[in-house]
């Protein structure tokens with residue numbers, strides 16, 4: 003049952019209709035063989051007994067039956083065909099959507115552990131294998147097995163000794179294929195890994211093509227890609243080279259049944275315990291059984307390989323998602339109590355405690371890598387802390403549904419990602435049912451209405467994937483418009499470090515000032531002059547809070563903040579001169 007669960011990526015019920023109709027279609031497909039055997043029996047009866055008359059009327063009935071069985075086959079095959087393909091494509095389409103939804107609910111910590119190429123391959127490649135399994139492999143296997151099984155029963159009724167001889171080697175062949183299942187699995191998973199690695203290397207190569215060109219790295223990066231392709235080739239050859247002989251041996255074993263049957267038949271015929279007609283029927287039917295049995299064996303090996311693709315999907319679907327209380331939090335103050343966290347083994351935050359009262363402006367400052375972004379990610383529950391607790395009001399985030407939590411939070415990050423869609427739809431991510439008037443109002447407040455109106459199709463202009471048709475400042479303002487439209491009470495802000503021209507900088511500052519009014523704001527500040535009025539500033543260093551207070555007090559304290567402030571004061575006077 004597990005194998006069916008895996009091959010269908012966790013939807014074994016989807017096999018019900020295809021299996022039912024395919025079985026019916028294959029049962030009907032047996033009819034012509036039965037009728038042919040009957041025709042042969044009638045004709046050979048006249049050879050066996052020279053006085054016997056050819057049963058002409060019965061033969062005509064057989065011919066009529068043949069025509070009828072053709073019509074029946076056609077009538078049964080159409081729904082079988084529909085069930086196979088309809089089932090396969092709907093399992094893949096629904097499965098892909100379900101997996102995409104599941105990925106969204108997984109923690110970022112889990113997603114970071116997986117290569118993006120691996121996930122993309124699972125979405126497209128693995129589901130294509132599931133599709134192929136349901137639409138081709140399962141029905142073909144059923145078709146290939148039904149006829150030999152029925153033939154075995156039918157032939158055993160004719161003469162059990164001959165039937166036994168014909169199928170004697172079959173269990174050994176099955177055993178051979180089953181006992182080598184472990185090797186098949188190992189080779190299959192090696193091949194799958196090589197395929198994923200090649201997909202990752204290819205994605206890395208394509209993503210980094212600009213850097214590769216700029217730094218003339220073509221050779222080195224291409225070697226990595228080429229090695230991945232070579233490795234894939236090696237595993238492909240290995241899988242064929244090792245599995246081929248096993249399957250061929252099993253096929254040879256099955257075929258030896260025919261030889262054995264002929265030997266036994268001749269022996270029985272000579273001994274007088276077998277009549278000629280039975281022998282001929284066995285010869286006729288026996289030779290027709292090997293093709294479907296060979297197909298079934300080849301399919302079985304392929305089936306096991308495809309099963310691994312479905313199993314990977316099932317395993318990912320079983321990865322626990324972040325869950326919790328569906329009611330959005332009602333209080334808007336944020337507290338971190340003795341929080342420790344690390345992405346890998348090493349801690350990035352050590353026993354950090356902070357309190358951001360509702361409606362206040364809190365700034366996080368500190369050297370690069372001190373853990374500022376990590377604090378924001380924990381507040382958005384992208385990750386759960388290893389130790390300690392993050393709270394909104396008196397409620398722990400760990401017991402809160404991430405979607406309910408995020409409905410209360412707007413985020414503006416440095417690396418703004420825009421989807422390949424219209425500007426209007428990109429802003430609407432903040433509020434999907436926003437009217438055009440609300441949209442434009444938010445864009446005006448975010449200081450982006452003017453530049454949007456100058457674009458060829460205004461709000462309906464499609465931006466490239468990642469928003470790469472817009473400047474950094476423009477993308478940032480669009481993300482602020484999103485946040486303004488969302489109108490959430492808590493704002494997480496990561497100020498842009500990239501140097502912007504003074505006009506862009508002033509526009510963005512104006513947009514941010516509008517966004518943060520009357521909200522709980524937690525901002526990572528790189529330019530300290532923007533946080534002179536902050537209610538509270540936390541200074542982080544090496545994952546710990548080293549100073550805390552307001553601007554004037556911290557400058558007077560003469561510690562890390564004062565040093566950073568002095569440094570920025572000095573560098574702000576620098577000018578490039580020719």
Ligand SMILES: Nc1ncnc2c1ncn2[C@@H]1O[C@H](COP(=O)(O)OP(=O)(O)OP(=O)(O)O)[C@@H](O)[C@H]1O
Nearest residue numbers: 114345346350368369370371372373374375376377
């Ligand atoms: N996804 C990740 N996986 C592993 N380590 C990470 C990950 N994200 C951040 N880190 C590490 O955690 C530490 C803190 O990173 P964080 O981004 O919180 O620092 P930051 O103070 O925001 O830095 P910056 O000002 O440069 O953005 C760094 O050493 C960083 O390398």
